[in-house]
Amino acid sequence: VSFSVGSTGGNATSPYQYGIMFEDINNSGDGGVYAELIQNRAFQGNDVYPSNTTAYWNPLGSAEISVQNLSTPLSAALPTSLQVTASGSGTAGFSNVGFWGFPVVAGWEYKGSFYVSGGLDGNLTVCLTSNDNVQYAEASVEVASSDEWTQYNYTFTPTVDAPNSNNTLNFTFAASDLTGSANFNLLSLFPPTYNNRENGLRIDLMEAMDGLNPSFFRAPGGNNVEGLREPYWWNWTQTIGPLTDRPGFPGTWGYENTDGLGLVEYMNWAKDLNMDIVLGVHAGYFLDGTAVPESEIQIYVQAALDELEFLTGDASTTWGAYRESLGYGPWVVNFVEVGNEDSLGGGGPTYAAYRFPAFYNAISAKYPDITIITSYYDVDGVTPPFNASGDFHEYAIPRQMADQFTYFDNYTSAHPILIGEYAIIEYDTGNKTGPEWTPGAPRAFVPFWYGSVSEAIFLLGAERNSDKMIGAAYAPGFQNLNRWEWIPDLIEFDAYPGHTTLSTSYHVIKLLSGTRITENLPIEYDGVWGPAFFVAGRNAVTGSHIAKIAVYNATEEVPFDLSFDGVGAGATGSLTYITAPMNSTNPIGGNIVETHTFTVTAARNGSFTFELPPYSVAILEIGAA
Ligand code: AHR
Numbered sequence: 001v002s003f004s005v006g007s008t009g010g011n012a013t014s015p016y017q018y019g020i021m022f023e024d025i026n027n028s029g030d031g032g033v034y035a036e037l038i039q040n041r042a043f044q045g046n047d048v049y050p051s052n053t054t055a056y057w058n059p060l061g062s063a064e065i066s067v068q069n070l071s072t073p074l075s076a077a078l079p080t081s082l083q084v085t086a087s088g089s090g091t092a093g094f095s096n097v098g099f100w101g102f103p104v105v106a107g108w109e110y111k112g113s114f115y116v117s118g119g120l121d122g123n124l125t126v127c128l129t130s131n132d133n134v135q136y137a138e139a140s141v142e143v144a145s146s147d148e149w150t151q152y153n154y155t156f157t158p159t160v161d162a163p164n165s166n167n168t169l170n171f172t173f174a175a176s177d178l179t180g181s182a183n184f185n186l187l188s189l190f191p192p193t194y195n196n197r198e199n200g201l202r203i204d205l206m207e208a209m210d211g212l213n214p215s216f217f218r219a220p221g222g223n224n225v226e227g228l229r230e231p232y233w234w235n236w237t238q239t240i241g242p243l244t245d246r247p248g249f250p251g252t253w254g255y256e257n258t259d260g261l262g263l264v265e266y267m268n269w270a271k272d273l274n275m276d277i278v279l280g281v282h283a284g285y286f287l288d289g290t291a292v293p294e295s296e297i298q299i300y301v302q303a304a305l306d307e308l309e310f311l312t313g314d315a316s317t318t319w320g321a322y323r324e325s326l327g328y329g330p331w332v333v334n335f336v337e338v339g340n341e342d343s344l345g346g347g348g349p350t351y352a353a354y355r356f357p358a359f360y361n362a363i364s365a366k367y368p369d370i371t372i373i374t375s376y377y378d379v380d381g382v383t384p385p386f387n388a389s390g391d392f393h394e395y396a397i398p399r400q401m402a403d404q405f406t407y408f409d410n411y412t413s414a415h416p417i418l419i420g421e422y423a424i425i426e427y428d429t430g431n432k433t434g435p436e437w438t439p440g441a442p443r444a445f446v447p448f449w450y451g452s453v454s455e456a457i458f459l460l461g462a463e464r465n466s467d468k469m470i471g472a473a474y475a476p477g478f479q480n481l482n483r484w485e486w487i488p489d490l491i492e493f494d495a496y497p498g499h500t501t502l503s504t505s506y507h508v509i510k511l512l513s514g515t516r517i518t519e520n521l522p523i524e525y526d527g528v529w530g531p532a533f534f535v536a537g538r539n540a541v542t543g544s545h546i547a548k549i550a551v552y553n554a555t556e557e558v559p560f561d562l563s564f565d566g567v568g569a570g571a572t573g574s575l576t577y578i579t580a581p582m583n584s585t586n587p588i589g590g591n592i593v594e595t596h597t598f599t600v601t602a603a604r605n606g607s608f609t610f611e612l613p614p615y616s617v618a619i620l621e622i623g624a625a
Contacts, residue, residue, distance in 0.1 A: 001558060003525035005536040005547065007565035010521040013466035013537070014416070018513035019216030019275060020209055021421055021473035023224035024261070025253045025486055028478035031099030032493065033269075034261035035202045037110075037189045038096045038169065042258065043067050043080040044248030048228060049256040051080045056097050058168075059084075062175050063092035074115050074149050074185040077238075077247040081185040083118075086175035093172035095129075096187070100482035101165030101495040103191065104128055104136045104158050112139070112189040113153045114171075120145045122177030126154050131166045143173070145182055165495035186243060195272050199243070199260060204500050205478070208491055210273050212506070213513045216471055217275040218337065218420050219266045223252040225280040225340050229288040233300075234280070236263045236307050241326065252287055253485045267311065267331050276334050278418065278470075281307060283339025283375065284355045291350040294358075301362045308333060308367060335371045335470070336363055337391055337420070343376035351375075352385070360386050371470075373418055384415045389470060391420035398454035399428050402552055405457050405533050408465035416468055421475035422458065423505070424451030425488060446479075446488045447505035449580040449593070449615060456508045456550040456617045457533045463512070463548065464535040466520060474505055481588070492588065499589050507578055507593040508617055515539070515619050517546050521564075531614070532558055544573070544624035554614035563607040564622065571602040573622030579613040 024030060031039065038056075045051025052067050059065045063086045073079040086092030112126060120143050127138035139154035169189060193200025194207075220234050227233035232250050239246060239262025251257040270277045281304040284292035292300060306319050311331045313320025320330065338359045342351040351374075360372050364386070377390030384390040394401070401424055408417065425443050444451065455474075462469050479489035481499065490509075492501040502510075517537035531554035536547040545564040576597040584592050600608050600620065612618050 001527060001532040002561040003523050003534070004562065005545065005564045006522040006524065010519045010537060011467040013463070013517055013520055014469050014471055016215040016276065016471035017463065017466060017469070017516060018212065018214055018509060019218060019278070019471050019473045020212070020214045020477060021218040021221045021475045022477055023220050023222035024251050024257050025222060025224065025476050026478055026484035026489060027099065027255065027480035027482070028476065029261045030255070030258050031480055031483075032478050033201050033205050034265070035190050035193045035200055036258070036260055037098050037102055037191065038187050039099050041188055042078045042186045042248070043082060044078065044256055044258060045080070046232070046248070046250050048232065048250035054082065057082060058095050058097070060093040060095055060170060060172055061091040062086045062088045063094055065094050068183065070183060072117070072147065072149070075244040077245050078185055081183045083181050083183050084178070085181045086178050089174070089176050091172050092175040092178065093170060095168040095170040097168055098165075099480070099495055102128060102167040102169060103165055103495050103497055104162030104167055105191070105497065106158050106161050108191050109155055109157045110137065110189055110191055111153070111155050113151055114187040115149045115151050115185045116143060116145045116182055117147060117149045118145050118182035119179035120173060120177060120182035121179070122173055124171060124173045126156070127170045127172070128156065128158065129168055129170050130162060131168065134162070136160065136162055136167065149185070197268060199265065201265070201269060204497050205491065205493060206272065208500065208502055208506070212509050214273060214275050216278050216335070216473070217266070217270040217273070218278040218280065218418070218473055220280045221420060222340055222475065223287060225282055226252065226285060226287050227282065228252050229286050230290060233282040233286065235303070236310075237303070239263050240310070255483070263307070263310075264326065264328065271331070277331070278335040278337055278373070278420075279307070279311075279333055280337050280340065281359070283342055283351065283359065285339055285342055285347040285351070289346050291347050291355065294354045297355055297358045301358050304336070304359060305362060305366060308336070308363070333370060335373060337373040337375055337418070339375040341376055341393065342374075348376070356385065360388060377417060383412065389416045389418060391418045393421040394419065394458065395421070395423055395425050397426050397428050398424055398451045401451075402454040402457045402530075405461040405529055407461055408468055411465065411468050413468040416470050418470040419462060419472035422455065422472060423447070423474055423488065424455055427451070444488045446492065446501075446585045447490070447503040448583055448585045449504045450552070450582045452504040452508045453550055453552050453615045453617060455505055456512065457552055459508070459512055460533055460535050460548055460550055463517065464520065466517070474509060501586055501588050502591065503586055504580060504584070504593055507591075511576065511578055511617055511619060512548060515546060515621055517548070532560070536564070539624070542624040545622040547620040549612065549618040549620070551612045551614060551616045557611040557613055559609070559611050561607050561609050562620070563602070563605070567602060567622055568606050569602050569604045571622055573600055573620060573624070574598065575600045575610055575618060575620045577612055577616045577618035579616040582615050
């Protein structure tokens with residue numbers, strides 16, 4: 001494969017290009033990125049997921065436990081609490097099973113707290129204990145409870161690692177210290193968090209995302225922003241402020257969301273990873289197919305305007321002042337996405353007719369610099385109305401994905417595309433002419449290498465049209481190995497840190513996003529696309545010349561010979577390629593993706609020659625400062 005890269009006639013690329021999409025699916029928020037370790041910590045629920053449950057809690061010793069709605073609840077938002085009674089003179093208490101176990105890591109300082117009311121007067125021990133009774137760390141709390149709710153804090157630091165996450169958190173006391181009953185609520189335990197934030201995020205998962213060099217953060221994205229049915233939508237007002245004021249939300253993926261991971265936490269997440277928020281707002285459409293009538297749509301439009309005021313307004317505004325009272329200065333919001341996949345489920349006509357226009361008109365009037373994004377996109381046909389951008393989702397099989405290298409070539413730069421979700425979800429069928437995707441066909445459990453390379457081709461297709469793009473995000477980002485609804489996912493994890501697994505697709509994004517082309521340059525190439533696909537350009541910051549290459553479906557190593565206009569004999573740079581066996585997947589906690597890096601030097605005629613394996617993704621970078 002031989003090609004040359006020109007030095008003029010290119011175009012500026014999007015400064016975003018690669019990002020992260022997040023919704024709480026697969027217990028990726030609660031039990032995932034949100035670092036809280038206690039499951040069902042505040043007995044939240046509603047008529048979708050009942051709150052009258054002691055799920056994930058077990059009695060210890062002589063205790064009996066139940067949930068109660070007391071006449072004096074902890075707060076209006078958290079009306080249900082755990083009631084404990086006990087008899088005899090032995091030990092009593094209760095334990096939590098965590099999000100399918102607890103991580104125990106030597107040297108971690110865990111910080112916990114709980115609220116109690118009722119008749120407990122004495123010492124309460126909180127202990128991180130293995131299922132075979134190894135006590136890894138404990139704290140002692142002197143409790144003198146009364147009819148008033150009181151908060152107690154505790155900390156402990158294990159001195160050894162547990163070999164697995166088969167551990168519980170036990171709360172015990174002498175039964176004789178209990179008169180009548182005691183009530184507990186908002187029982188919490190956090191390990192160290194990313195950037196040491198209170199109510200923060202899990203370090204290894206944040207570090208994994210940071211490794212992708214992401215530039216934007218689409219959140220809350222996906223179905224979860226829509227809500228199952230009225231009145232349940234991702235109501236941002238219920239996700240801010242003290243945890244005692246957050247009632248929780250019946251997530252759309254089969255479990256309650258605590259909303260401990262709320263709007264402010266999303267903004268901190270974006271800030272900590274240096275990403276611009278692509279803010280998802282509810283668009284007046286619920287997953288049961290209900291579209292809010294035109295006469296009521298302003299309620300949701302106003303909620304979006306209030307949300308923007310909360311995030312960006314100064315202290316003279318109502319919501320800006322509230323944000324300041326929480327200790328936060330204004331954030332910057334450059335993108336708002338209205339809804340999610342509103343073309344599906346019958347919502348499309350109302351979206352086009354009045355829902356999207358109502359949001360667009362109101363938001364653009366007040367925030368003319370914000371890019372407003374429609375939640376669906378038909379690249380082949382309908383372009384978004386007004387000056388809007390559009391969110392294009394692509395879930396496909398590898399053959400279909402690899403075919404899309406030129407998909408965006410004839411598109412306009414007037415309505416830049418956000419690829420808000422993409423992923424290979426199934427293996428190729430082997431059927432070269434039949435339907436590309438069969439609903440219900442078995443999915444891949446995790447990304448696999450040839451699928452990941454086909455995603456690289458799709459991403460390079462976006463890069464070659466980067467003047468028409470905002471950027472691309474894989475979806476979903478995470479899979480909790482203990483409870484998941486959607487496969488495959490970018491990163492797998494469970495409570496045991498050693499099980500965090502960065503998929504083959506993760507490694508593709510890491511490579512492509514880690515080196516950015518800021519100006520695409522024209523390529524002179526006489527051949528056909530495939531098995532080699534490539535883009536080329538310059539990076540204005542480092543001054544380097546860059547070629548990004550994917551090799552797919554080749555039967556042997558593919559030789560390359562390429563040159564850059566303006567790069568002469570003897571110029572040096574580096575070639576990095578990643579490769580793996582065609583059909584392989586990353587095992588739990590492991591990695592089969594090999595990375596090879598070489599120094600390359602231009603020959604006398606100025607060309608760089610090298611070979612790449614049959615399924616590989618490569619970056620050639622010359623002259624980086
Ligand atoms: O990413 C999983 C789901 O796929 C999202 O919730 C939805 O937007 C899409 O259909």
